[in-house]
Amino acid sequence: MEKLLFEISQKGKKGIDLPKCDVEEIHQEEVLDKDYLRKELNLPEVSQLEVIRHFTRLSQLNFSIDTNFYPLGSCTMKYNPRINEKVSSFEGFLNVHPFQDEETVQGILEAAYLLKEYLKELGGFADVSLQPAAGAHGELLGLLLIAAYHRDKGNKEKDTVLIPDSAHGTNPASAAIAGFKVLTVKSDKNGELDWNDFVKKLDNRVAALMITNPNTLGIFERKIKEIAKALHEKDALLYMDGANFNALVGRMRPGDWGVDVMHFNLHKTFSTPHGGGGPGSGPVGVSERLKPYLPVPQVEFDGEKYYLNWDIPKTVGKLLAFYGHVGIWIRALAFILAYGKEIFKVADNAILNARYLRKQLQGVFNDPYAHVPCMHEFVLSATNLKRYGVKALDVAKRLLDFGIHPPTMYFPLIVPEALMVEPTETENKETLDYFAKVCKQIVEEAKTDPQKVKNAPYKTPVRRVKEAEANRRPILKYPFKSS
Numbered sequence: 136m137e138k139l140l141f142e143i144s145q146k147g148k149k150g151i152d153l154p155k156c157d158v159e160e161i162h163q164e165e166v167l168d169k170d171y172l173r174k175e176l177n178l179p180e181v182s183q184l185e186v187i188r189h190f191t192r193l194s195q196l197n198f199s200i201d202t203n204f205y206p207l208g209s210c211t212m213k214y215n216p217r218i219n220e221k222v223s224s225f226e227g228f229l230n231v232h233p234f235q236d237e238e239t240v241q242g243i244l245e246a247a248y249l250l251k252e253y254l255k256e257l258g259g260f261a262d263v264s265l266q267p268a269a270g271a272h273g274e275l276l277g278l279l280l281i282a283a284y285h286r287d288k289g290n291k292e293k294d295t296v297l298i299p300d301s302a303h304g305t306n307p308a309s310a311a312i313a314g315f316k317v318l319t320v321k322s323d324k325n326g327e328l329d330w331n332d333f334v335k336k337l338d339n340r341v342a343a344l345m346i347t348n349p350n351t352l353g354i355f356e357r358k359i360k361e362i363a364k365a366l367h368e369k370d371a372l373l374y375m376d377g378a379n380f381n382a383l384v385g386r387m388r389p390g391d392w393g394v395d396v397m398h399f400n401l402h403k404t405f406s407t408p409h410g411g412g413g414p415g416s417g418p419v420g421v422s423e424r425l426k427p428y429l430p431v432p433q434v435e436f437d438g439e440k441y442y443l444n445w446d447i448p449k450t451v452g453k454l455l456a457f458y459g460h461v462g463i464w465i466r467a468l469a470f471i472l473a474y475g476k477e478i479f480k481v482a483d484n485a486i487l488n489a490r491y492l493r494k495q496l497q498g499v500f501n502d503p504y505a506h507v508p509c510m511h512e513f514v515l516s517a518t519n520l521k522r523y524g525v526k527a528l529d530v531a532k533r534l535l536d537f538g539i540h541p542p543t544m545y546f547p548l549i550v551p552e553a554l555m556v557e558p559t560e561t562e563n564k565e566t567l568d569y570f571a572k573v574c575k576q577i578v579e580e581a582k583t584d585p586q587k588v589k590n591a592p593y594k595t596p597v598r599r600v601k602e603a604e605a606n607r608r609p610i611l612k613y614p615f616k617s618s
């Protein structure tokens with residue numbers, strides 16, 4: 136392990152020389168009550184070179200899309216073009232204050248309005264709210280809108296949300312937080328929503344179905360229009376999790392299928408940074424049914440100027456401080472404008488890459504849905520390595536030794552030893568071939584020297600950790616010795 140700055144600190148070392156103080160010095164004990172006096176700060180004393188080396192080394196420990204292949208299924212870890220960063224850091228976007236008068240921030244309001252209009256067009260929606268801070272936050276908003284709709288219509292019995300067993304964990308969590316009961320619907324042998332189970336469970340208590348399309352197996356839900364129709368006949372609504380919109384953008388519009396509400400994960404489809412748990416952005420598109428309940432404020436244009444509309448009588452209220460993650464919106468807008476009318480190429484190439492890679496991996500791992508074409512991602516199963524005592528987790532750890540971020544593992548829950556691979560459209564053929572070659576080598580190692588795979592990784596800064604302990608008892612603080 137590298138030493139921390141506190142550990143290399145030596146009394147008297149300095150990083151910089153500050154100019155001599157040229158104003159009268161005031162000592163805090165002369166002006167402040169003793170309860171408010173600042174204690175001695177325990178700061179490391181190090182040279183400038185030590186600081187530079189320390190932080191440069193730390194930055195190199197990061198695993199990132201800028202350095203390595205990152206096929207994390209359902210997360211769409213695509214390359215973030217630097218032009219997006221440049222545009223979002225233009226002075227006019229960067230230095231505005233949320234309390235400025237509308238007349239002085241027309242540019243930023245125009246950018247927000249444009250993004251809203253593009254998302255409406257791409258999703259086929261009546262309106263879009265840009266407010267949510269992430270996909271899961273968008274889910275919560277979607278469900279609050281659904282609850283508001285049923286409340287407004289006096290649909291008192293509608294307290295249940297149907298969710299397929301392949302869904303992402305945030306779906307049932309969001310439904311529960313919004314106050315709904317959750318009822319699981321099975322998947323069929325093709326990996327799609329089991330129609331019979333769906334129809335059986337679709338009674339008057341159902342407020343909505345939350346479905347992901349393509350779903351988390353990377354499989355397109357072909358009955359999506361029939362599903363919408365069946366729901367609407369019962370005055371239930373269709374929520375679509377738009378995390379996998381990368382497979383559709385520019386080619387298909389969920390609003391045209393009858394979807395009532397969908398979140399876009401800007402940080403997935405439109406290449407904005409995922410951040411460390413944020414700041415993301417999860418705008419929500421809605422059909423006419425849900426438009427009256429959108430959060431305030433909405434960015435509008437009256438033909439002359441852009442303004443924030445707070446006058447939405449049935450609004451569910453406000454979801455986030457100020458207006459949303461503006462810097463992320465600008466990046467997404469730059470991405471959309473850069474592609475223009477050719478944005479469908481994102482979906483085309485994402486699907487092409489996934490299908491190519493899946494073919495390369497044929498026979499390497501099990502492919503439980505091999506008979507169904509995949510969209511932008513696919514889910515394999517490492518159960519073929521069970522007999523050698525090797526698990527999906529071991530494969531994931533060994534991939535790190537080859538400079539590859541592991542695919543999403545053990546999700547969706549309906550595939551045992553799942554490895555969910557999403558190459559995205561931004562990777563080239565050489566990278567995909569390298570990944571396939573490495574997977575083949577790891578499977579060969581599992582057969583001939585399983586211990587080698589089970590002890591991996593060997594080349595990472597931290598070797599194999601105890602998974603449960605690292606999760607439940609993480610050491611997040613430096614244990615200072617009390618002096």
Ligand SMILES: Cc1ncc(COP(=O)(O)O)c(C=O)c1O
Binds near residue numbers: 210415
């Ligand atoms: C299918 C699916 N739904 C929802 C989410 C939640 O999105 P976010 O991470 O933006 O909150 C994810 C995130 O990975 C996802 O894959």
